[in-house]
Amino acid sequence: MGGADPDLSRLLNAMADDAGLNDVSRRRFLKAAVALGGTALGGSALLALLEACAGGSNTPAGNTNATVTMAVFQEPDTLDPSASGLITVGAISHCIFDTLIWDLPGHGSSPFYPGLAASWDVSADATSYTFKLRKDVKFHDGTPFNAQAVKFTFDHIVDPNTKSKSAAGSLGPYQETQVVDNYTAKVIFKSANAAFMNEVAGFAMVSPAAVQKFGADFGHNPVGTGPFKFKEYIVGQHVTVERNPDYNWGPTPLRTGAPQIKTVIFRILADPGTRFNALKTGEIQLAPNINPQDIQSIKSDSTFKVYNVASTGMPWNIMVNATKPPTNDPLVRQALEYATDQATIIKTLYFGLYTAADSVYTPLTPGYDPATQAIYKYDPAKAGQLLDQAGWTKGSNGMRQKNGQPLKLNFINISGFGFDGISQLMQSQFKDVGITVDITDQSFPAVGDAYNRGDHHLADFFYYDVDPYFTRALFGCDQIAHGFNWEHYCNDDLTAMIDKANATPDNNARTALYKQIGEIIMKAAVIIPIYNSSGLFVGTSSLKGLAFTVNAFPLFHNASM
Amino acid sequence: MLRLLARRVAVAAPVLFGVTVLVFLILHLIPGDPAQILLFGSRPTPEQIEQLRVQLGLNQPLPLQYLNYLGRLLHGDLGTSFITGRPIAEEIAARFPDTLQLTLAAMFVAVLIGVPVGIVGGVRPGTWGDRLSGGFSILGVAVPYFWFALILVLVFAVNLHVLPSLGEGSPQAIVLPALSLGWGLSAIIARLLRNNLVEIYRQPYMQVAKAKGLTETMVLYRHALKNALIPVVTILGLQFGNVLSGAVVVEVIFGRPGIGSYLVQAIQAKDIPAVQSVVLFIAVIYIVINLLVDVAYGVLDPRIRLAWTASR
Numbered sequence: 018m019g020g021a022d023p024d025l026s027r028l029l030n031a032m033a034d035d036a037g038l039n040d041v042s043r044r045r046f047l048k049a050a051v052a053l054g055g056t057a058l059g060g061s062a063l064l065a066l067l068e069a070c071a072g073g074s075n076t077p078a079g080n081t082n083a084t085v086t087m088a089v090f091q092e093p094d095t096l097d098p099s100a101s102g103l104i105t106v107g108a109i110s111h112c113i114f115d116t117l118i119w120d121l122p123g124h125g126s127s128p129f130y131p132g133l134a135a136s137w138d139v140s141a142d143a144t145s146y147t148f149k150l151r152k153d154v155k156f157h158d159g160t161p162f163n164a165q166a167v168k169f170t171f172d173h174i175v176d177p178n179t180k181s182k183s184a185a186g187s188l189g190p191y192q193e194t195q196v197v198d199n200y201t202a203k204v205i206f207k208s209a210n211a212a213f214m215n216e217v218a219g220f221a222m223v224s225p226a227a228v229q230k231f232g233a234d235f236g237h238n239p240v241g242t243g244p245f246k247f248k249e250y251i252v253g254q255h256v257t258v259e260r261n262p263d264y265n266w267g268p269t270p271l272r273t274g275a276p277q278i279k280t281v282i283f284r285i286l287a288d289p290g291t292r293f294n295a296l297k298t299g300e301i302q303l304a305p306n307i308n309p310q311d312i313q314s315i316k317s318d319s320t321f322k323v324y325n326v327a328s329t330g331m332p333w334n335i336m337v338n339a340t341k342p343p344t345n346d347p348l349v350r351q352a353l354e355y356a357t358d359q360a361t362i363i364k365t366l367y368f369g370l371y372t373a374a375d376s377v378y379t380p381l382t383p384g385y386d387p388a389t390q391a392i393y394k395y396d397p398a399k400a401g402q403l404l405d406q407a408g409w410t411k412g413s414n415g416m417r418q419k420n421g422q423p424l425k426l427n428f429i430n431i432s433g434f435g436f437d438g439i440s441q442l443m444q445s446q447f448k449d450v451g452i453t454v455d456i457t458d459q460s461f462p463a464v465g466d467a468y469n470r471g472d473h474h475l476a477d478f479f480y481y482d483v484d485p486y487f488t489r490a491l492f493g494c495d496q497i498a499h500g501f502n503w504e505h506y507c508n509d510d511l512t513a514m515i516d517k518a519n520a521t522p523d524n525n526a527r528t529a530l531y532k533q534i535g536e537i538i539m540k541a542a543v544i545i546p547i548y549n550s551s552g553l554f555v556g557t558s559s560l561k562g563l564a565f566t567v568n569a570f571p572l573f574h575n576a577s578m
Numbered sequence: 579m580l581r582l583l584a585r586r587v588a589v590a591a592p593v594l595f596g597v598t599v600l601v602f603l604i605l606h607l608i609p610g611d612p613a614q615i616l617l618f619g620s621r622p623t624p625e626q627i628e629q630l631r632v633q634l635g636l637n638q639p640l641p642l643q644y645l646n647y648l649g650r651l652l653h654g655d656l657g658t659s660f661i662t663g664r665p666i667a668e669e670i671a672a673r674f675p676d677t678l679q680l681t682l683a684a685m686f687v688a689v690l691i692g693v694p695v696g697i698v699g700g701v702r703p704g705t706w707g708d709r710l711s712g713g714f715s716i717l718g719v720a721v722p723y724f725w726f727a728l729i730l731v732l733v734f735a736v737n738l739h740v741l742p743s744l745g746e747g748s749p750q751a752i753v754l755p756a757l758s759l760g761w762g763l764s765a766i767i768a769r770l771l772r773n774n775l776v777e778i779y780r781q782p783y784m785q786v787a788k789a790k791g792l793t794e795t796m797v798l799y800r801h802a803l804k805n806a807l808i809p810v811v812t813i814l815g816l817q818f819g820n821v822l823s824g825a826v827v828v829e830v831i832f833g834r835p836g837i838g839s840y841l842v843q844a845i846q847a848k849d850i851p852a853v854q855s856v857v858l859f860i861a862v863i864y865i866v867i868n869l870l871v872d873v874a875y876g877v878l879d880p881r882i883r884l885a886w887t888a889s890r
C-alpha cells in the first residue's frame with residue numbers, strides 16, 4: 018500500500034498537544050509550498066518572520082550577554098531529535114541543530130532556503146533527492162558536517178534502536194542514503210514520496226561522532242551544528258543552550274551568523290497559570306500555551322507581545338460517520354455542515370483567538386483553496402430544508418423524526434482533549450434544527466477502538482502535518498477499521514488521486530491535485546471543520562527579533578533583548 | 579521495646595501490602611490492552627505489542643504477575659519510564675531532594691507561625707488575642723492551600739514584585755511555596771497548642787509555679803510550653819505525609835521540580851510505570867514516617883508504651 022502509513026504519533030501527539038495536555042509531536046516543520054503571499058491568512062507567523070527579516074542584519078544590536086528564558090510545558094523525553102516525540106524538544110532542537118533546507122514562507126516566491134544543503138534536486142518520479150552540501154560546516158564537537166553525516170542521520174532515524182516516535186514516520190518509505198561524494202548525499206525512497214520536499218526541513222542533522230560516543234545517552238548530550246550549543250539539562254528543571262560563536266550557516270532571511278543573545282534557558286513549567294505569572298514578573302520572556310482568557314487580559318498591554326502563529330495541517334474538526342445511519346445520507350451530513358456555527362464556537366470558547374475553518378486543510382497548508390469557504394456557510398434554515406428533503410420532519414416537540422424514529426446522533430467525545438466545549442455547543446446548535454445529540458465521553462487513546470468500529474456518528478479530530486499527504490491516512494479506503502479513516506468513508510477515486518499527488522514532484526501540479534482532493538472531501542461532507550489551529554505564544558516586548566517555523570516552533574537566530 | 583517495634587511493623591505490613599496491590603492494579607484498571615496503550619504513538623507492529631506483553635508479563639496469570647512485580651520491587655527495580663526510557667528509580671532520586679526540601683521548609687514555616695499564634699491564644703483565653711488566634715486557625719484550615727498559593731503569587735510576585743513567582747532558581751524562591759504549603763499546618767498547630775495551654779494553665783502545678791513567684795514568661799517556658807508542645811511534635815510527625823502529598827500541587831503551581839510535578843507530568847504523558855512508582859513511593863514514605871512517629875512516641879512517652887503492651 019503506497020506508503021499510506023498512518024503516523025500515529027503525529028496524530029496522537031498533536032491531539033494531546035493542542036489540548037494543552039501532554040503534547041506531543043509537532044516536530045516536523047510545517048511546510049507551506051504555496052507562496053504565502055497568495056493566501057488569505059496573513060497570519061502573525063508571517064508578520065513575525067517579516068519583522069525578523071527586517072531586523073535581520075548580522076551586526077549585533079542588543080545586549081550580547083543576554084539570556085532569554087522560555088517556558089516549555091513538559092519535560093523532554095530525550096534531546097535526540099531523531100527519537101523524540103515531544104513538541105518541547107522541537108523548540109530546543111531548533112537551537113542545537115540545523116536542517117538541510119529551511120522552510121520559511123513569506124520572504125520570496127519560494128519558501129525554501131538553503132540550510133546545510135546549498136542546493137537540491139528531486140528525481141522526476143519523486144523517489145530520490147540529491148543534496149549538495151555546504152563545505153564549511155562543523156558540529157559543536159569539532160567534527161565536520163558532510164554526506165556521511167547526512168546518511169548517518171537518516172539511518173539513525175530508521176534504526177529500530179532509536180525508537181523514533183516522530184521522525185521515522187515523517188521520513189516515509191525511506192530506503193537508503195547514498196554518499197555520492199564527500200559533500201553530495203542522495204536520499205532514496207522505496208516508492209514515490211513527494212511529501213519529503215515539505216518534510217525535509219524537519220530533520221535535524223546529528224553528529225555521528227557524538228551519537229557513537231554517547232550511545233543511548235546522546236539524548237542527554239545532544240551535538241549538532243546549530244546556532245546554540247547544548248550546555249546542560251537538569252532533569253525536572255531546565256535545558257540551557259549557549260551561543261555557538263562559529264555559527265555562520267544560518268538561514269538568510271533570519272540571520273546567517275552567530276546569534277545575538279548568549280543563552281537560552283528552556284524552563285519546564287507545566288501549568289499555564291504559572292507560566293503566565295512568571296511572564297508578568299519578568300522571570301521568563303516567552304511562553305507557549307497561555308490560556309485564552311489570560312491572553313485576552315493583556316492584549317492591549319504594551320509590556321507583552323502575543324504571537325498567534327498560524328500552522329499547517331488539518332483544522333480542528335468533527336468527523337462524520339458516512340456509513341452508519343442516519344449520517345450515511347449525504348443530505349443529513351450536509352445539513353450538519355449548515356447547522357454548525359463556527360464563529361460562535363470560537364467567540365465563546367476562545368475569545369476569538371482562532372480563525373474559523375472551512376476546509377480539510379488549514380489555510381497555510383499546500384492545497385488549501387479559499388473557494389471552499391463558499392461550500393457551506395452557517396445557515397440553519399438551509400439545514401432544515403435539507404433534513405426535510407431527506408424525510409426527517411419536525412414533530413410536535415420540535416425534534417425531527419422519520420417513520421417514528423427520532424433523528425438522534427451519537428457524539429463520542431474524547432474527554433479532556435479540547436473538544437468538550439465544542440461538542441456541547443454543537444449539541445445545542447444541532448438541537449436548534451431538530452437533531453438530538455447524545456454525547457458520550459471516552460478517554461484517549463482507548464477511544465480509537467470505538468472510532469475504528471464506527472460506534473459514533475460524530476468524532477473529534479485534528480492533525481498536524483507539513484504536507485497534505487496526511488489525507489491518505491485519514492481518507493484512504495484501506496484505512497477504515499484499523500487506520501484513521503474514522504469517517505468510514507471510502508471513495509476509490511479519491512484514494513488513487515492522493516497516491517497520484519504524492520508521486521508528483523512538481524509543486525504546482527501537486528498543489529492543484531490537493532485542491533481537488535480537498536474539494537471532494539468537503540462536498541462529501543464527511544468532516545465539519547471548526548477552527549484553524551495556531552501556536553499561541555506570549556512574550557515580553559523586550560524580546561525582539563523572534564521568528565517562527567511554519568509549524569510554530571520559535572527560532573532564536575536573530576532574537577535580541 | 580523490640581516487641582513494641584515488632585508490633586508496629588506488623589500493623590504497617592498489611593497497609594504496605596494493600597498499597598502494592600492497588601498500585602499494581604493501576605495498569606490493569608485502564609480499559610483496553612495495556613501493551614497497546616503503552617505503545618500507542620510509536621507505530622507498533624503486532625510483534626512489538628506481543629513482545630511488550632511478554633516483557634510486562636501480561637501473558638501470565640494475574641497473581642503470578644503480582645508476585646513478579648513484588649519481586650522486582652524488593653530488588654529496588656521500579657521499572658523503566660515509557661517516555662524517557664530511563665530507570666524510574668533514577669528519575670525519582672533526581673527529584674526527591676527538591677520535594678524533601680519543600681516539605682521541610684513548609685514544616686518550618688508551620689512551626690514558625692503556629693507556635694506564637696497558639697501561645698497568644700492559650701496564655702490569655704477569651705481575650706481579643708485569643709479570638710484573633712482562633713480566627714487565624716479557622717481561616718488556615720478552611721482556605722485551600724492551592725488557592726492560597728495563587729493569591730500569594732498574585733500579591734507578592736505579580737503585584738508587589740518582592741518575591742519570585744517561580745519556586746526555584748534563587749534562595750528566596752522557596753518562601754512562597756513553603757508559606758502556602760505550611761500555612762494549613764500552622765493553623766492546626768496553633769489551635770492544638772492553644773487548647774493544650776488552656777488546659778495546662780488550669781493544672782494545680784501551674785498554680786504552684788506561680789505561687790513560687792516565677793515570672794509569667796518563666797512559667798510559660800519552663801512549665802506550660804514544655805508539656806503543651808509534646809502533642810504538637812506528634813502532630814508534626816503525623817502531618818509530614820500530608821505535607822508531602824500537598825507538595826504535589828504546590829510544585830506544579832510554582833513550577834518547582836520534584837516528585838509532585840513529576841507525577842503530574844507522568845499522568846499527562848500516560849507514563850504508567852512512572853505513575854505507579856511515584857504513587858507507591860509517596861505511599862511508602864507516608865507509611866514509614868507514621869511508623870517512625872508511632873515508635874518515637876512510644877519511646878518518648880512511657881504511658882503510650884504501657885498502653886500498647888497492656889491492651890494486647
